[in-house]
Amino acid sequence: MIVLTVISVFLVIAAIAFFYQPTYAVSLNGELIGYTENKSELQNKINQYMEGNTEEGVAFRQIDSVPEYTLCLLKKDITPNDDEIYAKVTENGTQYYKYYAITDDKEEKLYVATFEEAEEVIEQLKEKDSVNKDDIGIVEKYDTATKEFTSVEKCVSKLYEKPQPKVVYTASSSTSSATGRSYSKVDIGITLIRPVSGIITSRYGSRESIRSSSHGGLDIATSSGTPIKAAASGTVNYAGYNGSYGYMIKISHGNGVETVYAHCSQLIASQGQAVSQGQVIAKVGSTGNSTGPHLHFEVRVNGVLQNPQNYVY
Numbered sequence: 125m126i127v128l129t130v131i132s133v134f135l136v137i138a139a140i141a142f143f144y145q146p147t148y149a150v151s152l153n154g155e156l157i158g159y160t161e162n163k164s165e166l167q168n169k170i171n172q173y174m175e176g177n178t179e180e181g182v183a184f185r186q187i188d189s190v191p192e193y194t195l196c197l198l199k200k201d202i203t204p205n206d207d208e209i210y211a212k213v214t215e216n217g218t219q220y221y222k223y224y225a226i227t228d229d230k231e232e233k234l235y236v237a238t239f240e241e242a243e244e245v246i247e248q249l250k251e252k253d254s255v256n257k258d259d260i261g262i263v264e265k266y267d268t269a270t271k272e273f274t275s276v277e278k279c280v281s282k283l284y285e286k287p288q289p290k291v292v293y294t295a296s297s298s299t300s301s302a303t304g305r306s307y308s309k310v311d312i313g314i315t316l317i318r319p320v321s322g323i324i325t326s327r328y329g330s331r332e333s334i335r336s337s338s339h340g341g342l343d344i345a346t347s348s349g350t351p352i353k354a355a356a357s358g359t360v361n362y363a364g365y366n367g368s369y370g371y372m373i374k375i376s377h378g379n380g381v382e383t384v385y386a387h388c389s390q391l392i393a394s395q396g397q398a399v400s401q402g403q404v405i406a407k408v409g410s411t412g413n414s415t416g417p418h419l420h421f422e423v424r425v426n427g428v429l430q431n432p433q434n435y436v437y
């Protein structure tokens with residue numbers, strides 16, 4: 125008898141479980157918002173929404189609170205309203221978009237929608253041997269607002285840094301040594317003054333045992349420390365130690381005209397400085413290939429040495 129009762133109760137329960145679709149009351153923040161007969165389907169739909177699977181580019185969404193389900197048995201006149209529940213649960217959801225920032229030296233520069241695009245940008249910059257190729261990075265971004273995306277092609281052209289030809293800075297290249305000697309007088313368009321007063325000890329074009337080629341400048345001997353004046357106004361485009369020239373100043377006067385002051389004991393003007401005619405730029409010395417204190421003075425036009433005595437002394 126007991127066994128029969130147990131079996132029949134079990135059968136009834138099984139039948140109910142088989143035919144009866146359980147209904148759930150759904151509440152949000154403790155407030156009843158409706159009923160569903162398809163709890164798993166509804167929750168699945170909400171999960172899809174939260175995972176961002178319903179829209180391209182959305183990484184995930186946050187909802188203020190998750191719905192709670194309470195099984196309600198044998199409740200009559202209940203109308204399930206899954207769509208309303210879904211709408212209520214998701215109405216205040218926050219969307220998080222996923223995209224990729226391309227960084228240069230850790231600074232976000234441009235944005236693309238997919239990781240593949242970001243990788244492609246880096247790949248192309250590497251192929252082109254862009255100078256910054258090792259500083260480019262990808263950062264995965266999550267944000268409530270999306271960014272303006274840039275195409276791979278545009279990213280590459282915006283980020284590309286052309287490799288500079290390797291320049292070896294040597295004294296001779298930075299001073300652009302003269303390429304030739306002129307023996308005729310050319311019009312340099314400016315008037316030069318004497319940088320120092322003294323005794324001319326070696327003229328332009330003279331051949332001496334101290335040099336393998338003819339003399340490219342004019343030597344004026346005077347005591348060490350004598351102030352050297354700029355022969356004309358211009359911009360100092362070299363101030364430094366330059367091999368056989370010793371401490372030297374070069375001034376550009378424009379139109380390819382330059383003057384050089386070599387063997388100085390002290391430099392006063394510095395590279396890049398604008399100087400006026402007569403301004404003291406250095407002091408006489410005997411640095412470099414020199415046998416005694418003197419100024420070696422050169423006049424160059426477009427890199428070609430000129431006879432200084434065509435213009436001064």
Ligand SMILES: [Zn+2]
Binds near residue numbers: 341342343419421
């Ligand atoms: Zn000289």
